[in-house]
Amino acid sequence: MGLIDANLVPAVDGVxxxxxxxxxxxxxxxxxxxxxxxxxxxxxxxxxxxxTAAALCDGTWRxxxxxxxxxxxxxxxxxxxxxxxxxxxxxxxxxAQALLTFGVALVGGDLLSSAAGPGDLPVAFPAALxxxxxxAGHRYPVHRLALIVVAAALAGxxxxxxxxxxxxxxxxxxxxxxxMVSCLGTDPRRVHAAVLVAGGALAGLAGVLGAxxxxxxxxxxxxxxxxxxxxxxxxxLGSVxxxxxxxVAVGEVQTLGVVLAPDLAxxxxxxxxxxxxxxxxxxxxxxxRRA
Amino acid sequence: xxxxxxxSAGHGxxxxxxxxxxxxxxxxxxxxxxxxxxxxxxxxxxxxxxxxPSRGSVTLAGRxxxxxxxxxxxxxxxxLVPQGRRVFAxxxxxxxxxxxxxxxxxxxxxxxxxxVLRLLPRLDERRSQPGGRLSGGEQQMLALAxxxxxxxxxxxxDEPTEGLAPDLAxxxxxxxxxLADDGLTVLLAAPQLRLAASVADRLTVLxxxxxxxxxxxxxxxxxxxxxxxxxxxxxxxGxxxxx
Numbered sequence: 001m002g003l004i005d006a007n008l009v010p011a012v013d014g015v016x017x018x019x020x021x022x023x024x025x026x027x028x029x030x031x032x033x034x035x036x037x038x039x040x041x042x043x044x045x046x047x048x049x050x051x052t053a054a055a056l057c058d059g060t061w062r063x064x065x066x067x068x069x070x071x072x073x074x075x076x077x078x079x080x081x082x083x084x085x086x087x088x089x090x091x092x093x094x095x096a097q098a099l100l101t102f103g104v105a106l107v108g109g110d111l112l113s114s115a116a117g118p119g120d121l122p123v124a125f126p127a128a129l130x131x132x133x134x135x136a137g138h139r140y141p142v143h144r145l146a147l148i149v150v151a152a153a154l155a156g157x158x159x160x161x162x163x164x165x166x167x168x169x170x171x172x173x174x175x176x177x178x179x180m181v182s183c184l185g186t187d188p189r190r191v192h193a194a195v196l197v198a199g200g201a202l203a204g205l206a207g208v209l210g211a212x213x214x215x216x217x218x219x220x221x222x223x224x225x226x227x228x229x230x231x232x233x234x235x236x237l238g239s240v241x242x243x244x245x246x247x248v249a250v251g252e253v254q255t256l257g258v259v260l261a262p263d264l265a266x267x268x269x270x271x272x273x274x275x276x277x278x279x280x281x282x283x284x285x286x287x288x289r290r291a
Numbered sequence: 292x293x294x295x296x297x298x299s300a301g302h303g304x305x306x307x308x309x310x311x312x313x314x315x316x317x318x319x320x321x322x323x324x325x326x327x328x329x330x331x332x333x334x335x336x337x338x339x340x341x342x343x344p345s346r347g348s349v350t351l352a353g354r355x356x357x358x359x360x361x362x363x364x365x366x367x368x369x370x371l372v373p374q375g376r377r378v379f380a381x382x383x384x385x386x387x388x389x390x391x392x393x394x395x396x397x398x399x400x401x402x403x404x405x406x407v408l409r410l411l412p413r414l415d416e417r418r419s420q421p422g423g424r425l426s427g428g429e430q431q432m433l434a435l436a437x438x439x440x441x442x443x444x445x446x447x448x449d450e451p452t453e454g455l456a457p458d459l460a461x462x463x464x465x466x467x468x469x470l471a472d473d474g475l476t477v478l479l480a481a482p483q484l485r486l487a488a489s490v491a492d493r494l495t496v497l498x499x500x501x502x503x504x505x506x507x508x509x510x511x512x513x514x515x516x517x518x519x520x521x522x523x524x525x526x527x528x529g530x531x532x533x534x
Contacts, residue, residue, distance in 0.1 A: 169386040176379045182361035183339055183371045184391050185441055 009138050010255040016144040018251025019151035020213055022244050024206040025228035026158060027079075027199015033175035033238025035192035037097040041082055041105040043225030044112075045075040045200045049207020050216030051112055054121035057211070061126050067208050075204020076197050078108075083193035090189070105221060113218045120217030143212050150209060154202070155244060162240060171195060175238045227254075230269055234276050292317040292476045293338075293445055298347035298357075300337040306345065307333040309500045313478075315445070315493075320467060320477040320508075322487035324522060325497035331480035332374055334497070335447045338478065339371045340364040351445055366395070370443030374450045374480075376430040378437070380423030384414050387422060387433055391440035400442045407436040410466070428459045435466070446470065448479045452486055464490045484522060488512050496521040 028042045052071035057063045082104060086097040129143040162168035170191055174181050178188035203224075207216070214220050231250055235242030250269060257265040293315040301307040307330045315321045323331050336342045338349050340361035349357040356364050365371075379387060388404040408415045411432045417425060422433060431451055438446060448467060452460035468490045471477050481487035487494060488511045496504040496518055504521030511518055 166389055169382055169390050173379045173382055173386075173390055176381060177377055179341055179361070180373065180377050180379070183341070183365050183373075184437065185362050185365035185393055187360065187362045 005137070007256060007259060008136055009140060010259045011252065012135065012140065012148075013144065014252035014255035015248060016147045016151075016251070017213060017255055018248035019148055019155065020206055020210040021224075021227055021231055021250055022247035023151050023154050024203050024210070024224055025231040025243055025247060026155075026240060027195070027202045028228045029232045029235065029238055029240065029243045030171060030175070030195045031192065031199050032232065034171060034178070034188065034195045035097075037086065037094050037101070037192075038229075039082060039196065039199075040098060040102040040225065041078075041108060042101075042199070042203060042228060043221035043223070044105045044108040045078045045203040046207040046210075046214075046224040047109070047112060047216055047221045048075045048078055049204035050123070050211050050214070050220055051116055051121065051207075052204070053123045053208040053211040054116065054216045057124045059124040059126060063124075064126055064129075064208075068205065071208040072201045072205045075207065076201035078204070079196040079198070079200020080193070082200070083196040087189065087193070105225070109218070109221050112216075116216065118218060120215050120220075123211035123215055125212060141212075147209055147213070151206075154205070158202070159240065167194075227269075230273050233273050236280070292319075292352060293478070294348070294350040295334075295338070296348045296350075298334075298337060298344050298349065300333055300342050300344040300347075302333070302342065307500050308337065308344075310347065311497075311500075311502060313495065313502075315476050315478060317444075317476050318471055318474045319492040320471045320479055320490050322479045322481050322491035322494045323497055324481055324484055324487060324494060324518065326482070326522070328499075329497040330500040331482075331497060332449055333500075335371065335373075335449050335478065335480055338364075338445075339369055339447055341371075365441055365443075366393070368442065368444035369447065370438030370441045370445070371447045372431075372434045372438045372449060372451055374453065376427075376434040378422035378425070378430050378433050381421050383419050383421050384425070384433055385418045387437050388440060391437040393441050395442060398442065402439045402442055404440065407439050410439075411436055427454050428456070431455060431459075431463060435463075439470075443475065445476045445478065448477060450480055450482065452481070460486060484511070484515055484518055488515060488518075494518060 024046050028039060031039050049071035052074055053067040056067040056070060082101060085104065086100055089096045089100055125143060129146060132139040132141050133145070162171060170186065174188045174191040181188045181191065214223055227250060231243055231246045234246035234249065253265065253268045253272070257268050295311055295313040298311040299306055299308050311334060313321065323334060325331050333342060337344050338356070340356065340359055344357050347357065348355060351367060351369065354367060356367060356369070382390070388407065392404055394400050413429055414432050414436060417429060422430065425433060451463050455463065464486060467477055467479065479487060479491065488508060491508045493508060494506050494511050495502055498521065504518055506518055
């Protein structure tokens with residue numbers, strides 16, 4: 001009981017962090033699944049949300065609401081821009097497209113930090129979110145509890161869209177076999193573009209919601225991209241259910257892992273990733289592609 | 292209905308089809324026979340737009356299809372039932388039907404999910420099953436249902452009896468015949484003469500990407516010798532002389 005009690009706060013932190021990562025990484029895994037192209041500018045879309053939050057959040061609910069709408073819209077526009085930029089490179093293969101997204105990430109990151117300055121920016125959330133409540137005898141920030149609720153709701157809503165709507169079925173079908181989707185009369189490239197826009201919107205939304213956890217700064221795009229890649233690899237490329245499990249696992253390693261095994265924590269994530277790669281390599285190649 | 296003129300196509304740098312000419316009349320079943328690698332699938336994929344022809348043309352009811360992307364060709368009225376079925380493993384039968392159902396404006400759209408389920412009652416019992424859990428026969432039915440819901444005028448069937456029990460294979464072919472009798476034009480790729488001849492109005496043999504024999508269905512059923520000769524393995528010559 002003492003062990004659980006002592007580690008309750010980092011464990012809950014891990015859930016919050018993991019769910020945030022899931023919202024950020026869901027778009028990355030689906031965009032890879034539908035287009036076979038790894039979007040290396042995905043972390044930059046997250047920071048677009050973060051910088052929007054820094055600019056618009058003024059400690060009021062109205063400011064936060066405005067930031068949520070504007071950050072989501074701006075990152076969705078970023079996703080649309082990536083879709084438009086990579087479209088002409090389609091015939092040149094996946095590497096050319098991935099390299100282009102990497103270039104966009106470098107240029108976008110520089111533009112954002114030259115506009116906002118070299119340091120991390122503070123984000124002023126409403127005071128009620130900065131307060132703390134008692135959670136099983138521990139003081140716990142309201143913001144993180146709210147993050148868990150909102151991110152879980154987003155994950156649930158996303159899962160419903162993916163599994164219960166025609167658009168979701170189209171995305172899953174495209175992950176499975178884009179050629180057959182085209183033979184049904186739908187251009188799979190349009191599905192991919194729509195996923196880039198929707199995934200961008202989710203990443204931007206995560207950037208605003210998660211500003212107090214991974215805030216806007218010159219390093220945040222790299223951090224989010226790296227952790228998202230770990231989530232995508234652990235969860236299985238193109239798999240949303242796998243990404244959710246992997247994201248919470250990564251969140252726990254980053255929080256509970258640091259408390260329980262501080263010496264090992266920096267290696268745990270990548271050891272888990274290497275382990276997943278070795279195990280998957282032994283199974284059939286199809287295990288990479290599931291929705 | 293479908294005019295294929297001096298069509299050449301291939302994958303990568305290699306040419307698989309060499310100047311194919313085929314004409315299909317409306318409501319007929321045209322079987323393309325040949326061994327593995329003869330170019331049957333390449334022909335069907337080129338008509339469907341999955342491969343770009345290097346030469347020649349494909350015209351459906353007066354409309355040029357060659358060079359168009361597959362989704363445009365599908366909307367022009369071409370349905371593909373691919374080799375190996377290629378159903379979406381994680382989508383349920385009902386999701387397949389909903390996704391494939393097209394209702395083009397200003398065109399006849401006779402196929403609804405209800406109508407294909409009446410035609411293929413086996414699928415009705417499996418509506419909530421994912422494609423990957425179906426038997427081979429059920430997957431074949433699902434691939435056919437999926438193609439029909441695109442409201443095709445031309446159906447491309449790539450080895451639809453492959454891996455099916457004989458009675459199920461017969462069922463698939465009889466179904467094909469009924470669809471053609473209702474006005475659908477069918478291009479059927481088949482490895483075996485016997486099965487294909489039972490339903491086809493016209494049969495063409497492909498050998499190494501070229502047409503080497505062709506006959507009407509009735510004539511082939513009466514005397515299949517000419518087609519069988521074209522289908523028999525190419526005699527190997529020259530080996531005897533090797534010391």
